[in-house]
Structures are given as structure tokens and as C-alpha cells.
Amino acid sequence: MKMNNNIIEYWNTQRGKIRSRKGGWRVGKGVFCHGYNLLEDLAGSHSYFQVLILQATGRLPDKKFADWCEAFFICLSWPDARIWCNQIGALGGTVRASVVAATVAGVLAGDSRAYGQRTLVEGLQFIQGALKEKRRGLTARDIVHQECKRQGGKPQIMGYARPIAKGDERIIAMERVGKELGFDVGAHLSLAYEIENVLLDEFDEGMNIGGFVSAFFSDQGYSPKETYQICSVLIASGVTACYVDTYDRPPENFLPMHCDDIDYQGPPPRPVPEK
Known part of the structure; x- marks a missing residue:
């Protein structure tokens, strides 16, 4: 070469x-x-x-923004082993891996384009691009329809909608924190709310914490790359909590299974040919 x-x-x-x-x-x-x-x-x-x-x-x-970020990290620190990345921590505890190995593995599991800290990259790219479109004359409804067209007619916009539950209680907590710290609603966040209203009206889907945080970081002047770097260990403490929970119990206690718990759908049993 x-x-x-x-x-x-x-x-x-x-x-x-x-x-x-x-x-x-x-x-x-x-x-x-x-x-x-x-x-x-x-x-x-x-x-x-x-x-x-x-x-x-x-x-x-300034400390005000750092305190806001700390509150955001707390909002993503759920000690719930049903969450995919926290399951890695729980499995680490149940097989007696080290807390560092289990936590780091859980953080890596959270580094996904679909869920976790990496989604903030796409979330910031969307809302920053959307604000540019608005300043060129598009409305929030135009932006939503344009994005849905790109997604084959579906409202699959990063930072909006949420599996399992409607709404996002973490936004309420972070709105309270922002108000207590004296933050104003900036241009990106204002547009994010406008987009949410369109999605609620047409698809019954609202903003999630990723969309809220993407707009907030954008208003503070951070790029998608910088935000991703800041949030690299965003979910770590929740993973650690789930590790400790299973480590403090007898080994291999987390989600044990019988063979017949597995819904096997492959070929039926067959004999091994003799040589």
C-alpha cells in the first residue's frame, strides 16, 4: 500500500x-x-x-449552566434494571464482574443511535437546522411536514415521541430547574415547543427529554459534538445502582431462566448423523 x-x-x-x-x-x-x-x-x-x-x-x-447539567444527569440516572443499559449493570453484578467493568459496559450499551446519549447529536442537528429553516420563513408546521416527508410520512423526529409512555415527566423537572436557576426560553427551545404543539395536534405525540435538552444546549451555544462529549457518561450512575442491587444478592439471581422459557422457533430436533 x-x-x-x-x-x-x-x-x-x-x-x-x-x-x-x-x-x-x-x-x-x-x-x-x-x-x-x-x-x-x-x-x-x-x-x-x-x-x-x-x-x-x-x-x-458558569455554575448556573453546570448546575442545570447536573440536574439533567440526575434525571437520566434511573436505578431501574428494566432499562436496556441498566440490565448490563445488573448482569455484571449477578456474575460478580467488577463495578467498573459493569458500569462501562452499560455506558457503551447506552451509546446507541436509537436510545441514549448519542441521540442528542441528531436531536441538536435537527433543532438547529429547524431554526435556520424558520428564519428562512418556514413555520413549525412546515418543518414537521417536511421532516415527516423525509421519514415516509411518519412523525419520527429525533427528540419527539416516546415508547411505552405519553409525555415526559423529566421535562417538567428540568423546566422547574431552569426556572429556579433563572434561564429564559431561548429561540431553539421556543421552536421546540412550537413543533411539539404541531405533533400533539396531528399525531398525539409530544416532546421527550432528548428534544428538550437538545434545544436547551443549542440555546447555550453548544454544538452536537460538544453536547455528546459532555454527556458521554450520562447514564453511568443508574447502571452502577443496578450493579450494586444484584451484587448484594446471591450470585446469578438476575432473570434466571428455564429452558422452556425460551420461545424457540427454529428447526425441530433432528438426529446427529453417525460418522
Whole structure:
């Protein structure tokens, strides 16, 4: 395979060295993070969520936004082993895996285009694109119909609708938190509510927490990529809770099955031919 000489030259400049644009430990001088001294400037004077967002984006947010994000993480920290990613944690506990292995595996299971933190990427892309369309003259109804047309006539818009239940109680909690912290409803969130009204009117489907958060992060100036980076371990504490729940019981207690619990629909039993 022919290798691009520019790539080889670049690799040679990196050989035997670790470079960072984020920071690091300078022996005798301190630990630095995006220009801040981690131990002197941040520890004790800023919250963990402020530093988490700084590490993920390179920008230190005000405490108000960091507190809002912390509340959002709490809203996604359900200790319910029926949730697919939490089941991974529960299975880890029941087979006596380490808490780190089980939690990380659960977080990976949440990294899905259909559910979990990755959906925020598409949610932000949608609402940011929708606001651009609105500023070009389209109404919320136009945007919904345009998106439904792309989806074959179905209202499958990321950030809207929800399996099993109607509505989303987590939005109510985050609206309360936003009001208490003094946040205004921005342009993206305002449009998200308009789109929700159209979907409720025509399809009886409302906004979910992903749509709400996508609009909120957009109003705070965050990109889809930055939001995904901030929320990388969004569901971790719920996974850990389900791990601890099964670990504290006898081994292999989580969802044991009989052979006849399995609805086998393959070929019927057949003899193994003799050699």
C-alpha cells in the first residue's frame, strides 16, 4: 500500500512524544487544564460539572449552566434494571464482574443511535437546522411536514415521541430547574415547543427529554459534538445502582431462566448423523 509522504512526515514529528492541546501535569509547577491550574484555580472553587464541561469542550461554563447539567444527569440516572443499559449493570453484578467493568459496559450499551446519549447529536442537528429553516420563513408546521416527508410520512423526529409512555415527566423537572436557576426560553427551545404543539395536534405525540435538552444546549451555544462529549457518561450512575442491587444478592439471581422459557422457533430436533 502506497503511503502518503505527508502522513509519514507528520507521524515522524509525533514519534516518541506525547503532545497535548488540553493540558497535563508539569512536575513542580502544577496540573493544567485548558489554561487553568487544576489544583489552584479549579479545585474547591468550581463544581465538578464545571470542570467536566471544561474538559469536554475547552470552555469553562458558569455554575448556573453546570448546575442545570447536573440536574439533567440526575434525571437520566434511573436505578431501574428494566432499562436496556441498566440490565448490563445488573448482569455484571449477578456474575460478580467488577463495578467498573459493569458500569462501562452499560455506558457503551447506552451509546446507541436509537436510545441514549448519542441521540442528542441528531436531536441538536435537527433543532438547529429547524431554526435556520424558520428564519428562512418556514413555520413549525412546515418543518414537521417536511421532516415527516423525509421519514415516509411518519412523525419520527429525533427528540419527539416516546415508547411505552405519553409525555415526559423529566421535562417538567428540568423546566422547574431552569426556572429556579433563572434561564429564559431561548429561540431553539421556543421552536421546540412550537413543533411539539404541531405533533400533539396531528399525531398525539409530544416532546421527550432528548428534544428538550437538545434545544436547551443549542440555546447555550453548544454544538452536537460538544453536547455528546459532555454527556458521554450520562447514564453511568443508574447502571452502577443496578450493579450494586444484584451484587448484594446471591450470585446469578438476575432473570434466571428455564429452558422452556425460551420461545424457540427454529428447526425441530433432528438426529446427529453417525460418522
